[in-house]
Amino acid sequence: MQYNFVVLLGDIKQISAEMVIILTIVVIMLMDILAPRGDKTLLAYISLGGTLLAALVCCTWNGVEQSIFSGALVVDRFAFFFKLMLFTITALTQLMSINYVKLRNINRGEFHALVLFATLGMLIMVSGADLLSIYLGLELNAIACCVLVAFLRQNVKSNEAALKYFVLSLFSSGILLYGISLVYGVTGEINIYKIARYLSGQQNVSHPMLHLGLVLLVVGFGFKVAYVPFHMWVPDVYEGAPISVAAFLSLGPKAAGFAVLVRIVMVAVFTLKVEWSILFSLLAVVTMTLGNLTALCQENIRRLLAYSGIAHVGYMLMGLVAAANYPQLGITSVIFYLLCYVFFNIGPFGIIILLCNKHKICEFIGDFDGLSVRSPLSAFVMTIFLLSLAGIPPMVGFVAKFLIFMAAMKAELYWLVAIGIINSAIAMFYYLRIVVAMYVRAPKPGLKINASPSLTIALAIMVGFTLLMGIYPALFIGFARYSIATLL
Amino acid sequence: MVKLIFIILAGIGVIAALMVVSLKNVVHSAFCLIITLFCVGCIFVLLHAEFLAATQILIYVGAIMVLVIFALMLIDSRETANDRRFHHQSQWVIIVGVILALEIVIFIIPKSKFIVNPEKMIAQTAEAGGNTQLLARYLFTDYLFAFEFASLIILVAVVAAVFLGKRLSPTGKRE
Numbered sequence: 001m002q003y004n005f006v007v008l009l010g011d012i013k014q015i016s017a018e019m020v021i022i023l024t025i026v027v028i029m030l031m032d033i034l035a036p037r038g039d040k041t042l043l044a045y046i047s048l049g050g051t052l053l054a055a056l057v058c059c060t061w062n063g064v065e066q067s068i069f070s071g072a073l074v075v076d077r078f079a080f081f082f083k084l085m086l087f088t089i090t091a092l093t094q095l096m097s098i099n100y101v102k103l104r105n106i107n108r109g110e111f112h113a114l115v116l117f118a119t120l121g122m123l124i125m126v127s128g129a130d131l132l133s134i135y136l137g138l139e140l141n142a143i144a145c146c147v148l149v150a151f152l153r154q155n156v157k158s159n160e161a162a163l164k165y166f167v168l169s170l171f172s173s174g175i176l177l178y179g180i181s182l183v184y185g186v187t188g189e190i191n192i193y194k195i196a197r198y199l200s201g202q203q204n205v206s207h208p209m210l211h212l213g214l215v216l217l218v219v220g221f222g223f224k225v226a227y228v229p230f231h232m233w234v235p236d237v238y239e240g241a242p243i244s245v246a247a248f249l250s251l252g253p254k255a256a257g258f259a260v261l262v263r264i265v266m267v268a269v270f271t272l273k274v275e276w277s278i279l280f281s282l283l284a285v286v287t288m289t290l291g292n293l294t295a296l297c298q299e300n301i302r303r304l305l306a307y308s309g310i311a312h313v314g315y316m317l318m319g320l321v322a323a324a325n326y327p328q329l330g331i332t333s334v335i336f337y338l339l340c341y342v343f344f345n346i347g348p349f350g351i352i353i354l355l356c357n358k359h360k361i362c363e364f365i366g367d368f369d370g371l372s373v374r375s376p377l378s379a380f381v382m383t384i385f386l387l388s389l390a391g392i393p394p395m396v397g398f399v400a401k402f403l404i405f406m407a408a409m410k411a412e413l414y415w416l417v418a419i420g421i422i423n424s425a426i427a428m429f430y431y432l433r434i435v436v437a438m439y440v441r442a443p444k445p446g447l448k449i450n451a452s453p454s455l456t457i458a459l460a461i462m463v464g465f466t467l468l469m470g471i472y473p474a475l476f477i478g479f480a481r482y483s484i485a486t487l488l
Numbered sequence: 489m490v491k492l493i494f495i496i497l498a499g500i501g502v503i504a505a506l507m508v509v510s511l512k513n514v515v516h517s518a519f520c521l522i523i524t525l526f527c528v529g530c531i532f533v534l535l536h537a538e539f540l541a542a543t544q545i546l547i548y549v550g551a552i553m554v555l556v557i558f559a560l561m562l563i564d565s566r567e568t569a570n571d572r573r574f575h576h577q578s579q580w581v582i583i584v585g586v587i588l589a590l591e592i593v594i595f596i597i598p599k600s601k602f603i604v605n606p607e608k609m610i611a612q613t614a615e616a617g618g619n620t621q622l623l624a625r626y627l628f629t630d631y632l633f634a635f636e637f638a639s640l641i642i643l644v645a646v647v648a649a650v651f652l653g654k655r656l657s658p659t660g661k662r663e
Contacts, residue, residue: 008632022640029647069633110651117644124637132634140641147648153656185602209600212592 011068014075017058017083018123024050025116032109040107041098047112048094051119055087065486067129071191074129081483082126082259085339089251090119092346092458097244099452100353104242106151115248118144122256130191131180134260138176138224141256142169145249149241161233161240168223168233176220182213195268202271214269218279224257227287227313235306239363243356246302247349250309255338258316262331266323266488277324280317281416288314288423295430302363304430305348308389311427312341315404318416322407327488328481329410333403336473336480340388340396343465347385350459354378357450365434370443378449379438381463388466390431391424396469403477494534501527518557525549536610539620 012019027050028043058080065076093115101107121141128134146169150162184190186209187198222230238246265276291311298304316334323330355362355371355378362368372379388395401424408417469476504523511517525548532541575581616622627635 070630072631072633108651110647113647114644117640117647120640132631133637136634136637136641140637140644143641143644143648147644147651150652153652185604186600188603207600208596209602212596 014066014068015073015127017054018120020050020054020057021116021120021123024054025113025120028109028113028116032113040109040112041102043109043112044094044098044101044107047116048091048098050116051087051091051094055084055091058083058087067193069133071193072130072133073124073127074193075127076486077483078259078263078487079127081335081339081480082255083123085255085342086119086122086126086252089248089255089342089346090115092342092350092462093244093248093252095454095458095461096247096346096350096353097242098454099450100242100244100356100455103356103358103450104152106242111148111151114144114148118148118248118252122252125256126259128260128263129193131183132190135173135176135180137256138260139173141253142173145169145245145253148245148248149237151242151245152240155240157240158242159240161237164233165237172220172223172230175216179213179216179220182209182216186210186213192263192268196270199269199271210269210272211275214272214276215279217264218261218276218283221257221261222283224253225261225313226254226310227283227317228290228310229286231287231291231310234310235303238302238306239300243302243349243353243361247346250305250345250349251342254309254313255342258334258338262320262323262334263487265320266327266331273324277321281321281413284314284317284321284416285419286314287311287317288420292423292426292430296426298430299364299366301348301352301365301368301434304365304434305345308427308430309345311423312337312345312389314423315401315420318408318413318420319404321413321416322404322411325411326407328484329407331484331488332477332480333400333407335484336403336477337400339476339480340400340466340469343462343469344385344388344395344397347459347462347466348382348389350455350462351378351382351385354449354451354455354459357448365437367444368434368437369441371438373443375449381459382438383435384463384466386431386435388470390428392428394467394470396466396473399470399473490534494531497527497530497534501531514560514563515557518553518560521556522549522553525553535606536613537619539623 024047028047031043031046032040061075061080063077065074067074094112097111097115101111118141121137121139121144124137125134125141128137146162146166149165150158152158180190183195186207187195189195189198219230223233226234237249241249265273265280269276288311291307291309291314295304295307295311298307316337319330319334319337321330323334352361352363355367368382371382384395388397391397391401401420405417405420408420501524504520504527507520508517508524511520525544529541529544529549532538532544613619613622616625
């Protein structure tokens with residue numbers, strides 16, 4: 001196709017949400033320089049406004065599915081679903097950050113700009129249709145996240161976490177690029193849809209080099225999604241990073257990584273489904289089991305959430321395995337899990353922020369002793385999140401887990417379901433441990449909540465959605481099903 | 489003939505790369521890195537990618553390595569020379585790594601065939617007016633998005649470097 005200015009303008013129009021984010025970043029950085037001594041809270045509100053505006057612009061998408069920039073990106077329902085999810089994650093992170101950055105004395109323009117940079121990278125990842133743009137999005141996200149982790153510069157743990165994150169993300173990028181080059185060498189294409197077309201035209205797709213390339217891709221994205229054995233950085237990073245950044249990292253890169261994985265395995269190499277479903281079922285088993293067993297002996301809530309997050313990735317991988325035989329059901333369950341995971345996994349981080357003040361961060365289970373006496377409401381909210389994480393019926397966590405197990409049952413993966421259920425039972429213990437600490441133990445002196453309007457709004461949104469989605473999941477499941485209809 | 493030259497260049501490149509990570513003196517490592525990058529540049533010449541070869545030499549060997557060596561001048565390399573260089577589990581890593589590498593060489597490579605055909609591509613490139621011209625055309629048409637997006641990555645890297653490199657305020661002592 002002849003590439004001319006009119007086509008280019010049409011393509012740019014399709015990424016107007018991303019353009020809004022870029023413009024917001026530019027505005028923030030300019031205002032940061034022009035008002036060097038002023039209060040940076042205004043910039044936080046501008047970045048939040050930019051995110052909301054971008055989400056609105058994204059919603060004006062008219063439903064036309066097309067590939068843009070000569071196939072570098074694709075605008076489709078699947079990308080739309082994940083973009084809305086990413087905007088939600090970013091907006092919640094920004095709401096939780098407004099007061100927290102002031103508290104920790106890191107209220108700087110760069111912080112707000114970098115959160116948006118990280119979001120931009122993930123937006124490109126989820127709509128990337130060729131491996132090159134996916135890689136570029138991933139790299140933008142990794143650099144921005146790395147600096148966000150290092151933001152508490154006086155803190156040794158933050159520096160250590162950032163260094164680990166940096167080295168591992170470089171390493172994973174290298175592996176990913178090697179995988180991409182092998183896939184390119186075998187198929188001659190980097191575009192996901194063209195790879196699919198080439199492979200479906202082949203008689204014998206069982207090509208050892210392609211398998212190697214696929215394994216390397218899975219490893220490369222494994223560092224982003226954090227399944228075992230590529231999870232080593234997660235606990236240290238969640239512990240060292242600023243809390244709102246840890247919340248952001250616990251969801252954003254995972255969601256974007258899953259979107260890319262789904263696009264690659266379901267579209268590009270769906271013909272190799274026997275091979276990758278074995279790979280993912282093994283990864284699912286070790287990820288669930290190791291995540292849950294290690295979470296059992298954690299005293300620090302941030303590390304506990306890190307390991308529980310790893311375990312949750314294991315459940316999601318189970319849905320991906322089921323998708324090899326029942327694509328519709330499997331992928332719906334995975335992306336629905338991710339969607340509700342946004343609300344009940346960021347929630348506990350919000351509660352930790354609620355409890356921290358200038359001098360002390362309450363991040364150990366012991367610090368939560370008797371929270372129900374000091375602040376019944378925040379203890380109740382935390383309980384809702386924890387019950388949802390554990391997957392107890394009225395909460396959405398139950399529905400999500402149920403969908404995954406149902407998909408796996410239908411795909412006749414009984415052994416995987418059995419391991420999953422045992423793991424859910426183990427997980428119950430460490431979530432309820434926090435609940436017991438909050439309700440049964442005697443309160444500790446000096447526990448004070450430090451609520452700010454923005455944090456309260458964020459928590460209210462998360463609790464609201466956790467309950468709403470638990471009571472009326474059909475609406476959201478329908479949305480998930482709608483969004484994958486044209487992908488498969 | 490081309491294959492022989494390739495094997496020699498690739499061999500030197502790989503050995504130099506191994507030396508980058510195993511030598512104790514960081515300055516020596518930096519010089520080995522130059523050799524590796526230079527070999528990669530030469531391989532680009534073998535592949536008839538002259539423009540890439542020139543940029544590889546100019547940017548990596550010329551600019552980036554000079555920066556790396558400048559950075560090394562600021563740290564005391566004698567300090568690192570006496571450190572224990574490797575983790576105590578490194579021998580296991582080497583064993584597993586060698587097994588995996590042999591697996592790739594013995595089982596995977598003989599059974600594989602890359603469909604990207606260099607001879608055909610070289611002919612096509614020559615027809616289209618040469619490597620550099622073709623690259624320029626692709627960069628501003630098919631790969632326009634990647635080209636422009638890369639500028640954002642550079643922007644975030646600059647922001648990151650400035651932020652992390654800035655001196656801490658006098659009150660912000662390390663904890």
